[in-house]
Ligand SMILES: Nc1ncnc2c1ncn2[C@@H]1O[C@H](COP(=O)(O)OP(=O)(O)OP(=O)(O)O)[C@@H](O)[C@H]1O
């Protein structure tokens with residue numbers, strides 16, 4: 001295992017292919033990438049360029065074919081499914097475009113879900129949930145169900161769920177793709193706060209250049225390779 | 234919140250669907266419990282009948298009497314270990330439809346015979362032998378009519394009248410007894426034969442039947458032949474038979490019914506099993522995406538398998554347990570009216586235990602396929618394309 005000073009993400013010579021019937025689609029062929037701790041990266045690129053696939057690989061919900069992939073000091077290509085599952089619970093927070101909340105659970109219960117995988121007691125769990133909902137400014141919506149909330153509010157609940165177990169890395173796949181400009185700005189500001197004040201490393205896929213401006217830098221993925229562009233913060 | 238809350242919330246996500254499934258499971262288990270109880274009650278008589286017990290009846294049919302003198306003569310037959318005589322009172326309480334199972338017996342002998350079935354306290358034992366006008370009433374009969382010890386109760390007979398011409402006897406309850414084993418029915422009243430015989434206006438010195446125990450099963454045939462031979466060509470010819478033979482003949486008639494019943498219950502079960510299983514598969518498939526999200530959060534495949542199985546087992550229990558409640562009510566309702574056919578009809582604890590076990594099995598069977606599907610679900614596929 002590497003030192004805590006190692007980058008959050010280190011990818012060396014990564015290959016990823018999909019086989020559909022007789023056809024094989026190569027998404028990545030020898031990809032290299034390093035993301036330092038505390039970074040906020042906007043990942044852009046045309047549809048089908050492999051952005052979601054890369055996020056899935058970083059989050060350990062998809063597997064590479066060859067190459068090294070190290071995230072939060074763990075070589076994901078060496079972990080078993082169940083090890084990956086346990087690793088995800090403590091190191092990764094996912095934020096999706098369509099929020100993906102459980103419709104039958106309240107905001108607080110949705111946020112509490114990841115904590116069911118910890119040893120925390122009921123009281124401590126409630127405290128953490130309150131804190132997480134406080135961070136996203138939804139302390140007053142604890143008992144609301146997803147269908148009683150706007151898209152922006154639901155995404156904030158999803159962010160609270162992603163940060164409640166205090167992971168080091170947040171992976172966001174078009175988190176504002178379904179939201180209007182103002183609401184998107186609110187969400188992006190929250191992500192910025194999480195990065196700046198709470199030290200979360202964030203990788204965010206987006207199609208929206210305005211959204212990308214909230215990040216420290218942006219990476220452009222095209223045909224399975226990166227073209228980096230530094231952005232003025 | 235814990236996994237159970239999650240399971241419950243998942244189950245009741247579509248209330249109507251959950252309730253419809255529960256109702257069908259409820260019906261299946263109510264039918265199961267009622268029929269299992271009936272089967273048990275029918276078989277109880279047969280199981281209880283011990284092979285060394287014989288019954289001596291009038292050869293014409295069992296409603297015809299035998300002289301009391303047979304009691305001593307049969308008792309003297311070689312191979313007879315113990316003997317009792319019974320006289321059917323044909324009683325009712327207040328109205329003819331309030332049937333009361335009452336017999337006139339020899340108190341001391343009868344208590345000796347039924348000691349393995351009933352609990353007689355020493356005081357009651359002594360009182361019943363001493364007080365000839367008193368009757369003993371079983372606990373269930375006491376409860377049924379709300380009687381207490383010391384009560385004077387008028388019992389009418391649709392056979393016998395007293396010397397004063399009245400069909401109503403006034404009996405004093407001098408004691409009660411409880412069942413020692415669950416199959417023993419305490420809905421019964423016994424009176425002293427001596428008193429009954431002195432008081433009735435006709436049929437003097439006649440009894441209804443003799444019940445005896447042989448020294449060994451091997452002696453049965455010899456004893457049977459000796460008794461029936463002894464009374465051949467007399468005004469009261471006898472037919473001696475084993476208790477078991479009676480019960481067997483009775484049970485054989487029921488055997489076919491039992492088979493049909495089992496087929497019907499089995500068919501109902503399989504149908505409901507398939508409907509619920511199919512619904513569970515659909516329910517879980519609808520949740521594919523959510524299961525993908527749970528896995529993304531770090532829920533393991535095993536945990537998700539347990540959650541789906543937990544849901545189907547919970548469903549089976551939530552439908553099945555009220556089904557047992559319904560069965561209990563049904564049995565309580567019909568018990569009194571079927572008293573004379575199936576005296577020991579009851580929802581026994583082991584039937585309840587078997588039903589609960591069956592519910593768990595039912596839950597596992599209906600949940601297994603969707604649970605395995607959910608466990609094996611690939612996250613990337615489940616999340617689909619955003
Ligand atoms: N499970 C799969 N099976 C086969 N091919 C797949 C699978 N998942 C992704 N692909 C292919 O991999 C390529 C990259 O997909 P990916 O979802 O990563 O693109 P993306 O950059 O996120 O696109 P978008 O901007 O539209 O979300 C696409 O060509 C897609 O068809």
Ligand SMILES: [Mg+2]
Pocket residue numbers: 051052053173619
């Ligand atoms: Mg994508």
